[in-house]
Amino acid sequence: MKMQHSLFALAVATLVAGAAVAAEPEDIIKYRKNVMKATAGHMGATAAIVTGKVDYKGDLADHAKAIQALTKDTAALFPKDSDFGDTEALDAVWKKNAEFKKHAQQVKAKADAFVKVVATNDKAKIANGFKELNDSCKSCHKEFRKEQK
Numbered sequence: 001m002k003m004q005h006s007l008f009a010l011a012v013a014t015l016v017a018g019a020a021v022a023a024e025p026e027d028i029i030k031y032r033k034n035v036m037k038a039t040a041g042h043m044g045a046t047a048a049i050v051t052g053k054v055d056y057k058g059d060l061a062d063h064a065k066a067i068q069a070l071t072k073d074t075a076a077l078f079p080k081d082s083d084f085g086d087t088e089a090l091d092a093v094w095k096k097n098a099e100f101k102k103h104a105q106q107v108k109a110k111a112d113a114f115v116k117v118v119a120t121n122d123k124a125k126i127a128n129g130f131k132e133l134n135d136s137c138k139s140c141h142k143e144f145r146k147e148q149k
Contacts, residue, residue: 025082032077033087039070043134050130060126064118067133068111074104074140088146103140110136 023031046063048054078093078100093100110133117129 026085028077028079028082029085029087032082032089035070035077039067039137042066042070043137046130047134050127061115061118064111064115068108068115071104071107071111074107075101088148090144090146093144100140100144103136103144107133107136107140 042063045056046060046067049056049060049063075097078089080094083089083091083094110129114129114133117125120126
């Protein structure tokens with residue numbers, strides 16, 4: 001019986017892995033846009049808390065951890081052949097890929113640091129950590145994202 005379960009689990013894992021590899025570029029672009037929108041939502045909520053516009057301080061760590069999770073491998077959201085259609089990414093993402101990956105790693109590092117600083121409950125450090133994270137995101141967008149209308 002264990003052997004049948006193991007074989008079934010292996011078959012399912014193989015199908016799931018194959019499905020991930022076979023994703024259509026249009027689906028990857030939609031997924032990428034949704035991840036970016038989710039990140040923007042958490043950044044906006046975080047900004048409202050950090051600037052004192054809302055009093056949901058108890059949610060700050062959750063937003064910080066969500067941003068950390070969503071930015072853990074941003075570069076992977078931009079695979080080869082996902083550079084067309086309904087995307088806000090500039091060609092520079094693929095033409096200057098090493099530089100893009102460096103920016104993505106900087107955002108990840110700032111998100112990781114922000115999670116740690118939120119745990120200190122030091123208002124000034126949190127504000128500074130959020131500014132650094134936000135500036136890192138903006139820097140990447142400036143170079144690798146089409147201007148917003």
